[in-house]
Amino acid sequence: xxxxxxxxxxxxxxxxxxxxxxxxxxxxxxxxxxxxxxxxxxxxxxxxxxxxxxxxxxxxxxxxxxxxxxxxxxxxxxxxxxxxxxxxxxxxxxxxxxxxxxxxxxxxxxxxxxxxxxxxxxxxxxx
Amino acid sequence: xxxxxxxxxxxxxxxxxxxxxxxxxxxxxxxxxxxxxxxxxxxxxxxxxxxxxxxxxxxxxxxxxxxxxxxxxxxxxxxxxxxxxxxxxxxxxxxxxxxxxxxxxxxxxxxxxxxxxxxxxxxxxxx
DNA sequence: CCGTATCCTTTGGGATACTG
DNA sequence: CAGTATCCCAAAGGATACGG
Numbered sequence: 001x002x003x004x005x006x007x008x009x010x011x012x013x014x015x016x017x018x019x020x021x022x023x024x025x026x027x028x029x030x031x032x033x034x035x036x037x038x039x040x041x042x043x044x045x046x047x048x049x050x051x052x053x054x055x056x057x058x059x060x061x062x063x064x065x066x067x068x069x070x071x072x073x074x075x076x077x078x079x080x081x082x083x084x085x086x087x088x089x090x091x092x093x094x095x096x097x098x099x100x101x102x103x104x105x106x107x108x109x110x111x112x113x114x115x116x117x118x119x120x121x122x123x124x125x126x127x
Numbered sequence: 128x129x130x131x132x133x134x135x136x137x138x139x140x141x142x143x144x145x146x147x148x149x150x151x152x153x154x155x156x157x158x159x160x161x162x163x164x165x166x167x168x169x170x171x172x173x174x175x176x177x178x179x180x181x182x183x184x185x186x187x188x189x190x191x192x193x194x195x196x197x198x199x200x201x202x203x204x205x206x207x208x209x210x211x212x213x214x215x216x217x218x219x220x221x222x223x224x225x226x227x228x229x230x231x232x233x234x235x236x237x238x239x240x241x242x243x244x245x246x247x248x249x250x251x252x253x254x
Numbered sequence: 255c256c257g258t259a260t261c262c263t264t265t266g267g268g269a270t271a272c273t274g
Numbered sequence: 275c276a277g278t279a280t281c282c283c284a285a286a287g288g289a290t291a292c293g294g
Contacts, residue, residue: 007170015165015180019236021158026236026243029156031148031267038142043134047276053142059277061267073246084275085274094242101235104228109153115221116153119200158287174256186257188287211255212294 026072032057032065033074034102037095040075044088074098153199159184159192160201161229164222167202171215201225 023029028037032054039050047066051057066089069075074095080086150156155164159181166177174193178184193216196202201222207213 007172009169011166011172011176011180013179013182016162016182019162022161023156023158026240029150031150034149035143035146039138042136045134045138049138052140053138055140055143056268058268058270060269060279063277064267071247071250072243073249079276082275085277087276094239094246097239098235101228101231104231105149108225108228112221112224113153116199119221120198122200123198183288185288185290187259187289190257191287206256209255212257214256 027065027068028098028102030065032061033069034105036065036069037074037091037098037102040089040091040095041099044078044090047087047089050089069095154192154195155225155229157192159188160196161232163192163196164201164218164225164229167216167218167222168226171205171217174214174216177216196222 027033035054036050039045039053047059047062051059051062054062066075066077070077073092075089076092078088078090080088154160162181163177166172166180174186174189177189178186181189193202193204197204200219203217203219205215205217207215
């Protein structure tokens with residue numbers, strides 16, 4: 001694999017044409033979605049169950065996140081007609097397919113976060 | 128690779144303990160950073176050169192993004208003492224290492240975005 | 255050319271309280 | 275238990291104008 005050292009020509013003005021903003025299109029670059037997906041990795045989970053590792057998430061925000069994910073086909077919501085109510089959230093195949101790129105991002109973070117922190121320290125020192 | 132169909136036990140309450148919010152820690156889940164990285168993929172670029180594919184980005188926001196990336200060690204800024212001024216932004220090795228997970232995310236999008244859009248349509252119809 | 259300086263709008267997210 | 279309903283805030287980002 002060749003390493004590019006020089007510019008290959010002018011940038012294509014339309015290089016991001018069909019590529020609308022990441023977050024609005026598929027809500028996964030936001031604060032909670034990625035974490036919710038990981039929470040659902042090992043099977044269906046209930047609302048309150050999700051609130052535990054998602055420390056401090058308010059019911060309003062959790063609901064919003066789950067609704068958006070449902071809308072985008074990432075999770076399914078199953079309500080059981082019981083008293084007290086029981087609701088389970090499950091990853092769809094589509095949602096599950098996000099686990100791979102998500103893991104790639106986490107792997108990068110595990111490997112390179114120290115470098116970022118170092119860079120940040122150097123930056124502050126030279127200021 | 129086994130597919131999990133049932134829950135494996137309670138979620139670990141601390142599963143996101145060392146894992147602070149993605150965006151604040153490494154600014155790459157925001158609106159512009161990922162695109163800037165791709166713009167720099169093929170070599171150094173100038174400020175105005177970046178503004179072209181980043182349609183509509185204001186100089187203020189582009190500056191903010193580039194400064195944050197510089198601070199985090201993703202890009203280097205080189206100013207040449209000329210008149211008129213010339214400045215070049217270049218990916219560091221660290222910044223370049225983000226290309227891989229970024230490409231994984233783009234690949235997912237290319238492959239699955241239609242499904243998301245379909246899900247969204249179905250959602251709207253049943254409302 | 256490469257920014258800075260102001261001002262303003264949007265929106266994701268939080269706090270709190272209440273209900274079927 | 276699983277949400278809704280309100281109100282509120284901070285921060286990202288945009289608009290516009292100006293400067294070295």
